[in-house]
Amino acid sequence: MVMMDVPTKVVYERPAVLDPRVTHYCPGCTHGVAHRLVGEVLEEMGEVGNTIGVASVGCSVFAYNYFNVDFVEAAHGRAPAMATGIKRLLPERTVFTYQGDGDLASIGMGEIVGAASRGELLTVIFINNTNYGMTGGQMAPTTLPGQVTTSSPTGRDVTRQGHPIQTSELLATLEGAAYVVRRSLHNVREVRRAKKAIRTAFEVQKKGLGFSLVELLSTCPTNWGLSAAEAREWVEERMLPYFPLGDYKISPAVAELDL
Amino acid sequence: MAKELIKGNTAVAEAALRAGLEAYFGYPITPQTELLEHLSLRMPELGRVFVQAESELGAINMVYGAACTGKRVMTSSSSPGVSLMMEGLSYIAGTELPAVFVDVVRGGPGLGNIAPAQGDYIQIVHGGGHGDYRVLVLAPASVQEAVDLTGLAFDLAEKYRSLVCIMMDGSLGQMMEPAEIPPMQPLKTEIPDWAVRGTDGGEKRFLTSINLDPPDQERLNYRLMTRWQEIEANEVRYKGYYLDDAEFVVVGFGTAGRVSLSAVRATRDKGIKVGLLRPITLAPFPNAILNELAEKVEGFLVVEMNAGQMLEDVRLVVRGRKPVEFFGRMGGVVPFPDEVLTEIERLTAGPLTTEGHPRDRWLARMAEVLG
Structure with missing residues (x-):
């Protein structure tokens, strides 16, 4: 056997902004992917030292443990209000919230609509996995018709339990929202597209163009009762038809952005 | 400075501004609305932050975020609105942040009415939000005293990293009296070490009210209560x-x-x-x-x-x-x-x-x- 001196080329490594700790997220959950994408974007933009994150309540309540940026922890649903307070006083800083669907689209609907309508210069990373993950998989505002959860044990009956909220479509109607898109994390191609959207969202904030939000369809294998691979398929088969991927709001100024 | 004839709500607003208020977040409610209205003009004039929030819930959580930056921030409301703020007040207390809020108390419970009352005493003095915490509560009896206590409220909030409430009532908020408002103070330039601002390559700071490990929470509770003992020893008026x-x-x-x-x-x-x-x-x-x-x-x-x-x-x-x-x-x-x-x-x-x-x-x- 001949030892050869092969020059190494790093093709993949942990972004320095992410803390090298053991994850508390479940196997197959895409929160980790979303964290990484945000971390990569902040590094690529040179924004790590200039950023303040706002964690929410839900599985991502500990998001602040993973990011080596200044962080605060909001009350359930109130991250956009808290972020408003920070951003208004520190307008040169980049401020983002990281919220799940129960947090943002149920208890925090007032705060997200308020922030978006005011055109707050915030970036919102919105994780939609169709259930309350942290508390063990209850019905969320995004739970699909017929979907079984611990609080819709016979499947969500829309006549009794209402219809899922399509958050991006709803927020896109607001003038203050400059950039509202839905992406998914269920395969490599969509992950790459999601990263591009996250980059755009932070650029929109940096350039002062308005409120930006990226909705990310995410997996929750534990509460869906599926394997990691099955969960990714479930996103494709069940979630995509109700939550179509796409650009729901691109303001004229954002459309002119050359990234 | 000469005395001027001024309404209680307006006087407190102007006194707060002159005490170096950098951000105000509020929501209209009678009988405190003049406070919000006054600042809606004055704060932007001075290049400072004024946001009319979507609700009192939004307002107090904006205060929560703004207080994380270590600057002088406040909100104001009246009884039903203050009830809605209780969530945020508990979080602010649990995160040990300085913040000032004004409760211009009106008749209750429920919607009650917009007349002067003191029915919020137990809510403000003995509780309100969940968990073990105390709030410094200042109760003026005249417009001048309200003005004087406003400046003090910010000093006390910062000294003890505590919530301070100025508890008035509808008559103090609405009545006009001669009062002398102190001259404009320069804005605070020192930002406390704990305040978030972006790491700029340094150590990360984070502010939270979550302590999942009960012994950690107990240490926080102990710190809050020993600080309260200090307040009891020094701040009775x-x-x-x-x-x-x-x-x-x-x-x-x-x-x-x-x-x-x-x-x-x-x-x-x-x-x-x-x-x-x-x-x-x-x-x-x-x-x-x-x-x-x-x-x-x-x-x-x-x-x-x-x-x-x-x-x-x-x-x-x-x-x-x-x-x-x-x-x-x-x-x-x-x-x-x-x-x-x-x-x-x-x-x-x-x-x-x-x-x-x-x-x-x-x-x-x-x-x-x-x-």
Whole structure:
């Protein structure tokens, strides 16, 4: 056997902004992917030292443990209000919230609509996995018709339990929202597209163009009762038809952005 | 600076601004709206932050975020709006942040009405939000005092990393009086070490009220409570009137205290030795002076614009050593000095008892008025 001196080329490594700790997220959950994408974007933009994150309540309540940026922890649903307070006083800083669907689209609907309508210069990373993950998989505002959860044990009956909220479509109607898109994390191609959207969202904030939000369809294998691979398929088969991927709001100024 | 005729709400707003307020977040509600309105013009004029929030819930959580930057921030509301803020207040307390809020109390419960009341005493002084925390509560009795306490509120909030409430009532908020507002102070330039601002390559800071490990939470609770002991030792404020030779003492705060003062003066004119203890800090409560008075006077009359909320704090200090009677008007009704005078005369005429509960006796008397 001949030892050869092969020059190494790093093709993949942990972004320095992410803390090298053991994850508390479940196997197959895409929160980790979303964290990484945000971390990569902040590094690529040179924004790590200039950023303040706002964690929410839900599985991502500990998001602040993973990011080596200044962080605060909001009350359930109130991250956009808290972020408003920070951003208004520190307008040169980049401020983002990281919220799940129960947090943002149920208890925090007032705060997200308020922030978006005011055109707050915030970036919102919105994780939609169709259930309350942290508390063990209850019905969320995004739970699909017929979907079984611990609080819709016979499947969500829309006549009794209402219809899922399509958050991006709803927020896109607001003038203050400059950039509202839905992406998914269920395969490599969509992950790459999601990263591009996250980059755009932070650029929109940096350039002062308005409120930006990226909705990310995410997996929750534990509460869906599926394997990691099955969960990714479930996103494709069940979630995509109700939550179509796409650009729901691109303001004229954002459309002119050359990234 | 000359005195000017100014409305209580406006005066507090201008005093806060001149004390270096950098961000205000609020929501309209009567009878405090002039405070928000005044700042909606003045803050942007000075390049400072004013946001009319989507709700009081939004407002207090904006305060929460803004307080994380270590700058001078506040909100204001009236009773129903303050109820909605209780969530955020608990989080602010749990994160040990300095912040000031104003409660211009109105008649309740529920929507109640927009008339002056003091029915929020228990909510503000003894609780409100969930968990173990205390709030410094300042209760002015005039527009000038409200102005003076506003500057103090920010200093105390920062000194103790604590919430400070200026608890007024609808009449103080709405009434116009001559007052002198202090000159404009420069904005604070020192940002405390704990405040978030972006790491700029340095150590990460994070601010939270979550402590999943109970021993960690207990350490926080202990720190909050020992800090409260320090506040109790250093920050009690009250005003005594005719206490030196008083045989009977009226205890009342805010507008009820002010109305009582008129009654006490009228009683003095009749040669009856009555004094007034007007707590300015409702929390910390002026226990020491009350305890001292309990040793030497013959009895107390507590006067409030509620059903006897501070009354329980007075009874706790007096501990049955002397008779304590109560007179209150509720639901936005402000007592007249004559009514208080009648109650003082009843007290001084006797007979006095330390048996039973003063609220029961008061309710029995009220039956003649309201029954």
